[in-house]
Amino acid sequence: MIPTYPYYSQMTQCKQVPITFPPQHQNRQPGLEYLMNPVPISDNPEYRGSGKLAGKVAIITGGDSGIGRAVSIAFAKEGADVAIVYLYEREDAMATAEMVAAYGRQCLPIEGDLRRPAFSAEVVHRTLTHFGKIDTLVLNQGVQFPQTSILDISDEQLENTYRTNIFPHFYMTKAALPHLCPGSTIISTASVTAYAGAPLLVDYSSTKGAIVSFTRSLSLQLVDKGIRVNAVAPGPIWTPLIVSSYSAEYVKTFGLETPMKRAGQPFELAPTYVYLASDDSSFVTGQVLHVNGGIMTET
Incomplete structure (x- = not known):
């Protein structure tokens, strides 16, 4: 359910009212959602599934919290089972699994380090053993x-950023591809920073640019196999990544640079992933969809 804190009531007003967050910082990445104030909104009770992903199975990396949690919930509402991959955030992952189960679907949490190529093979193997197939790969x-x-x-930072943000796109795709069939989908999380740049995030934004090129090139390679490859480019979204990477002072103004004068909530992105995973987007591949609060980008 959507929490009843004032941030959401402000969001639902017709006019764009600046929305700020309490100063806070976590010292370890990727960060823990259950420690955030306010907790990000992952589930929109007004969203009603219609079976768009009935019987499907998805792997969602970073599925324990933030955007990945919201996507897991939306996929469950649409009838999909999910395997969520996380690094160490076990409490967040178990909470996501409970949310998925509440909508009558199965969630398989898998803990490990995607910077290790062998772990991707393990993720795919465990997903196939548990569910018997893979229909969608969300690289998040x-x-x-x-x-x-x-x-x-x-x-060390440069290598860690690339090994985390882009290398697993290759590892996971190579491990999953032999098991994907025509109609399968691959969806990546890019970023507005790949297009607008970010002075504080030179290495991060360059990995997101690499994800855009990865998406376009892989889509061309796989189109004859009937596998569609797309991406979503979020703007500022309230997730554990924010409080674990920025200072408490910066967090107070996070998202105010958007035309909507607020950060987005994870649930506002989830329907975009549903669209790209479903047959609604059957004529869409090699594209990046922008969900960023009105920031204009060159595509």
């Missing part, structure tokens, strides 16, 4: 470490 894992200067981006 990510980290970011803001730096005011490129000179402050260490070799």
Whole structure:
């Protein structure tokens, strides 16, 4: 259910009222959703599923919280079972599994490090063992470490950002592809920063640019196999990544730069992933859909 805190009541007003968050910071990435104030809104009770993904199985990386949790819930509402992959956020992952189960679908939580190529093969194997098939692959894992200067981006940070944000796209796709059939879909989470840039996120935004190119090129490679490949480019979204990467002072104004003068909530993105995973988007591949509160981008 949607929490009844004032942030949501402000969001539902017709006029665009600036919405701010209490200052907060977590010292470890990817961050923990249950510690956030307010907790992100993952489920919209007004969203009614209509069987768009009935009988489907999806793997969702980063599915424990934030955008991944919202997508897991929306997929469950549409009739899909999900395997969610997470690094260490077990309490968040178990909460997501309970939310999926509440809508009558199964959720398989899988803990591990997607920076290891062998783990992707394990994820696919465990999903196939549990569910028997894979229909959709949602590649949603990510980290970011803001730096005011490129000179402050260490070799370790650069490698970690790339190994987390883009390398698993290759590892997971290579592991899952032999088991995907015509009609299957691959959906990545890109970012508005791939198009608008971000002065504090040079390495992060460049990985998101790589995801855009990955999406376009892979879509061309797989179109003859009947597999569609697309991406979603969120703007500022209230997720654990924000409070674990930015200072408490920065968090107070997060999202105010959008024309809507607020950050988005994860549930506002989820229907875009449903669209790209379902037959509603049967003539869509190689595309990036922008959900960013009105920020204009060059596509």
